[in-house]
Amino acid sequence: MTSPLFARLFKWTIFIMALTGAAQMPIFKRYYIADIPGLGWLADFYLTNKIHYIFGAVLMFMALYLLIMFILAGKKYFRLSSSGLLRVVLYGAVIGTGALRVIKNLHSVTFDPFTVMLIDWTHLGFAMLLGVAAMYAFFRGRKPYLEKGVGMRL
Amino acid sequence: MTDKKNGISRRNFLKGLGVASGAMLLPAREVAAAAGKSDEELCTLLDLSKCIACGECVSACREVNEPKFPKPKKPYPEMYPTSRVKVEDWSDRQEVDDRLTPYNWLYIQSTEVEYQGETHEVNIPRRCLHCRNAPCANLCPWGAAGKQKNGIVRINDDVCLGGAKCRTVCPWHIPQRQTGVGLYLRLMPNLAGNGVMYKCDRCYNRIDEGKLPACIEACPENVQTIGPRSEILKKAHELAEKNNWFIYGEEENGGTNTVYLSPVPFELLNKAVEKGPGKPGLSPVEDSMADEEKLAYAVGIAPFAGIAAGVIKAGKFLASAAGGKDND
Numbered sequence: 001m002t003s004p005l006f007a008r009l010f011k012w013t014i015f016i017m018a019l020t021g022a023a024q025m026p027i028f029k030r031y032y033i034a035d036i037p038g039l040g041w042l043a044d045f046y047l048t049n050k051i052h053y054i055f056g057a058v059l060m061f062m063a064l065y066l067l068i069m070f071i072l073a074g075k076k077y078f079r080l081s082s083s084g085l086l087r088v089v090l091y092g093a094v095i096g097t098g099a100l101r102v103i104k105n106l107h108s109v110t111f112d113p114f115t116v117m118l119i120d121w122t123h124l125g126f127a128m129l130l131g132v133a134a135m136y137a138f139f140r141g142r143k144p145y146l147e148k149g150v151g152m153r154l
Numbered sequence: 155m156t157d158k159k160n161g162i163s164r165r166n167f168l169k170g171l172g173v174a175s176g177a178m179l180l181p182a183r184e185v186a187a188a189a190g191k192s193d194e195e196l197c198t199l200l201d202l203s204k205c206i207a208c209g210e211c212v213s214a215c216r217e218v219n220e221p222k223f224p225k226p227k228k229p230y231p232e233m234y235p236t237s238r239v240k241v242e243d244w245s246d247r248q249e250v251d252d253r254l255t256p257y258n259w260l261y262i263q264s265t266e267v268e269y270q271g272e273t274h275e276v277n278i279p280r281r282c283l284h285c286r287n288a289p290c291a292n293l294c295p296w297g298a299a300g301k302q303k304n305g306i307v308r309i310n311d312d313v314c315l316g317g318a319k320c321r322t323v324c325p326w327h328i329p330q331r332q333t334g335v336g337l338y339l340r341l342m343p344n345l346a347g348n349g350v351m352y353k354c355d356r357c358y359n360r361i362d363e364g365k366l367p368a369c370i371e372a373c374p375e376n377v378q379t380i381g382p383r384s385e386i387l388k389k390a391h392e393l394a395e396k397n398n399w400f401i402y403g404e405e406e407n408g409g410t411n412t413v414y415l416s417p418v419p420f421e422l423l424n425k426a427v428e429k430g431p432g433k434p435g436l437s438p439v440e441d442s443m444a445d446e447e448k449l450a451y452a453v454g455i456a457p458f459a460g461i462a463a464g465v466i467k468a469g470k471f472l473a474s475a476a477g478g479k480d481n482d
Contacts, residue, residue, distance in 0.1 A: 024295040026317040027346070030238055045293055045323050046442070053449040057456035064457045068464025073471045102453045105292040105446055107408060113291075113300025117313060120297030 002066070010062055014134075016055045021127060023048035056098055063095060074146070083137050084145030090130040097123035195286065195305030196361070197383035197411040199390055200279060203399070204375045207262045207277035212251055214372030215260040215281075218357060222311070223248070223257050224350060226334030231343035233333075239348060242331040253432035254280070256332035256352035260369055263433070265426040269418040276416060276423060279369065279377065280434055281354035282307060282328045283403060283410035289442040290320035290329065298351075305383070305411040306356045313337060316349030325407050325442060326434035329353040383411060390415055408441035 002010075023042045028034040034043035041047055070078075080088060100119045104111045111119070137143040226245050233239040244250070248257040260281040267274050288307045291299045298314035301307045309320065309329060315338045321329045329351040338347025357367035365371070370378045379386070387404060390413050394401050402420045403413040414436075416423060424436040441447075 024293070024319075026319045026322075031235065032238065045319060046445075049293060050445055050449060053446060053453060057449070057452040060453065060456040061460040061463070064460030065464040065467070068461050069468050069471070072465065072468035073475075099453065102446075102450050105287075105443060106450055107287040107443070107447055110301055110303050113297075113302060113308065113310065116291070116300045117297030117310070120295060124295065 002069075006062075009058075013055050013059050013062065017052065017059055018127070018131065020048040020052040020055070024052070053102065056095075056102070060095060060099070063091060070146075078146040081144060081147045083133070083140075083143040084147075087130065087133050087137065087145065090126055090133055093126040094123065094130055097126060193303075194382040194384060195303075195411055196356075196380055197305065197386040197413060198356075198367075198370070199379045199381075199386045200412065200414050201377055201379075201393070202276055202278055202414060202416045203397075204377045205262070205277040205279060206375055207264050208374065209251075209262065210372045210374055211279055211369035211377075212258070212260050212262060214368040215354075216251075216258065218360070218368035219259060219355075222352075222355075224311075224332040224335040224352065226332060226349075228334065230334040231339065233348060234344050241333045242349065243333050244330070245332065245334075253430075254328060254330050254353070254434075255432060256330045256350075259352065259354040263427045265423065265428075267418045267422045267426050269422060274418050276418060276426075278414070278416075278423065278427065278436070281369075281412075282356075283326065283406070283412040284354075284356060285407045286409040286411060287407075287441070287443050289323040289325075289407070292443055292446075293323050294320055302358065304361065306358045306361070308355045308358060309351050309353060311336060311350045311352070314350045315341070315347035316351060317347060318351060320351055323442065325439040327431070328434060330432060386413055402436060406439040408443060 019042070022028075024045065026045075028039070028042040034040050070080075097119055101123055103109055104116055104119060224245065226243070228245075230241055230243070233241070244255045244257055247255070251258050251261055253261055260279060263278040263280050265276055265278075267276060284301075284305055284307045286305070288299070288301050290309075291301045291307055294300075296313065296315055296317075297310075299307065299309045299320050314336055316331050316333070316336055318329070318331050321327050321331070330353065331349050331351050333349040336347070336350035338349065341347065357365070357369075360367060366380065370380055379389070381389075390401050390404070393399060393415055397417065400416050400419050401413060402416065403410040414420070420436045420438075427433070427436065429435045
């Protein structure tokens with residue numbers, strides 16, 4: 001449904017989101033990863049947060065593009081595999097909670113601290129679950145998102 | 155930490171006002187106004203021309219907040235890598251009051267400054283400024299730091315893992331860490347976390363009860379006043395204009411809910427005060443979250459752009475598929 005270039009860009013976006021997302025926790029300095037030449041920027045919380053925002057926007061563009069493509073055109077020819085459906089739902093949850101994080105960081109918005117905690121924990125939790133699901137799909141033979149629907153036109 | 159707890163009801167505030175105003179020189183107008191405008195963030199004004207460094211505010215803060223102070227149990231778990239992760243233990247130095255520590259959320263910076271041919275002795279009560287768009291609350295990955303609707307920025311000591319990111323991203327590096335307490339002990343104490351971060355919580359529990367923060371109530375010189383931010387700023391500008399004074403906190407880091415008024419410029423104070431760990435400066439501070447504020451527009455537009463691109467692409471795809479079928 002997409003070009004190889006699109007698929008490659010999507011993978012890089014996910015990798016950068018995972019890296020800069022993990023960098024929001026103070027672990028890269030603690031574990032000397034930021035001491036590796038060229039990786040010092042991973043310990044800069046503001047920089048990694050901005051990169052996370054930028055690639056978050058790219059991811060949202062790509063995710064919505066794919067979703068609309070699938071709904072309007074792809075559904076006639078493909079169906080989501082069970083592994084693909086799980087990952088799509090998790091992507092949705094991660095993106096949704098991420099968007100809430102962006103909203104709560106706006107100057108004009110104040111969520112109460114419990115809501116903030118809920119958003120942060122669910123964002124982190126869904127991201128970790130997505131990571132596990134992606135690893136599972138990868139190591140079980142690169143399970144595809146889509147499979148050809150029986151009796152569907154192609 | 156619910157809305158109900160965070161909110162300040164007029165009744166509660168006025169109830170507390172009755173008790174407190176009898177006990178001290180209370181800026182009653184501001185507090186009453188705050189009670190009437192509980193939807194607006196509370197802000198404090200510190201008139202540095204009045205502070206005599208008597209330390210009453212420091213003592214009151216320590217006394218009132220003592221139940222919230224860390225009570226670590228030794229020995230502390232080994233934290234890896236040991237060469238990088240250091241124990242920060244203030245439990246044997248709880249009496250330290252010349253800097254911010256987990257046991258001292260407010261201290262007084264004293265300095266002498268020459269300005270316009272006069273020597274000014276200036277004493278500056280220092281604590282968390284309660285930023286309006288606090289980076290500590292925005293960037294905590296664990297949701298342990300948050301800003302209440304009444305403007306108080308708090309760290310939840312039940313949740314904080316002590317990673318100290320809040321201290322790193324705070325322009326004044328205010329929060330202070332105590333090792334050996336908190337949630338990290340029950341998770342992976344050797345591999346993640348390092349205690350709990352502590353800082354001024356503006357006596358949120360006293361405000362919930364309609365009382366004043368301890369430092370304000372205890373001050374014999376009426377250095378601090380508290381009220382809705384708009385009124386505090388109005389008062390600050392009136393005094394600054396009338397006396398040719400200077401304001402700090404109105405614009406710093408996008409605006410804080412602590413506004414200092416000084417008879418000498420803050421550039422001079424910043425140069426004169428002792429700075430270092432637990433000893434914040436007074437330099438101008440840009441809005442730390444300004445770039446994120448701009449990038450949020452991109453995040454907001456991106457999904458709509460994705461939908462539009464998807465509709466166009468799907469349309470083209472369906473048209474070409476239909477064309478192919480016709481050809482068949």
